[in-house]
């Protein structure tokens with residue numbers, strides 16, 4: 001492990017932390033309400049390992065084929081400071097035939113967007129004796145290229161999920177368009193929060209959804225101001241290689 005990778009990472013981590021704390025203060029939120037997922041999909045195994053060793057506990061990947069090597073190398077190893085182990089988040093669109101690879105390795109699923117996928121996860125989780133915390137992905141921006149449910153479909157979808165006892169629906173996830181100015185993403189994040197609150201008021205699920213997975217490198221401060229509880233940071237936090 002070259003020290004330069006670690007040194008450069010440490011600088012990034014501190015800079016991001018400083019901005020996260022500032023955004024929390026600005027919006028009167030406590031830093032403890034917010035979790036950072038280090039998205040390692042653009043970086044090498046070496047960089048991902050360094051990130052973990054420097055104390056980034058939550059790691060996110062969006063394709064099992066690309067994540068496999070990192071998962072195998074990192075998952076069993078102890079983390080820097082407190083020796084904790086990595087917690088993996090699956091953030092990309094998940095094919096039903098990959099569910100068997102992912103469930104049991106990735107703790108959280110951020111991309112639940114259809115019933116067939118929910119059923120496959122539920123089946124696999126119950127075989128393994130697990131309950132899987134999931135975010136329902138919603139396409140708030142309405143962009144054609146984005147995955148996720150139409151907001152109008154959400155109540156009926158949640159209703160169907162009630163039957164699946166090995167899933168725990170903890171919140172909603174969305175992606176804002178990449179190219180937009182950070183400030184332009186505000187209505188998208190605000191809508192996701194309103195949607196979550198509305199679903200909770202209607203009490204469709206037995207348990208309220210407490211979480212919001214929103215905000216990436218270009219717009220995380222706005223997402224924090226709008227109530228994100230999980231931000232997913234790749235480029236700005238661990239970098240982009242190759």
Ligand SMILES: *Cc1c(COP(=O)(O)O)cnc(C)c1O
Pocket residue numbers: 039041062091092175216217218232233234235236
């Ligand atoms: C790649 C990715 C991210 C991280 O993107 P950056 O802009 O590099 O921070 C976050 N969420 C999802 C779903 C992604 O696919």
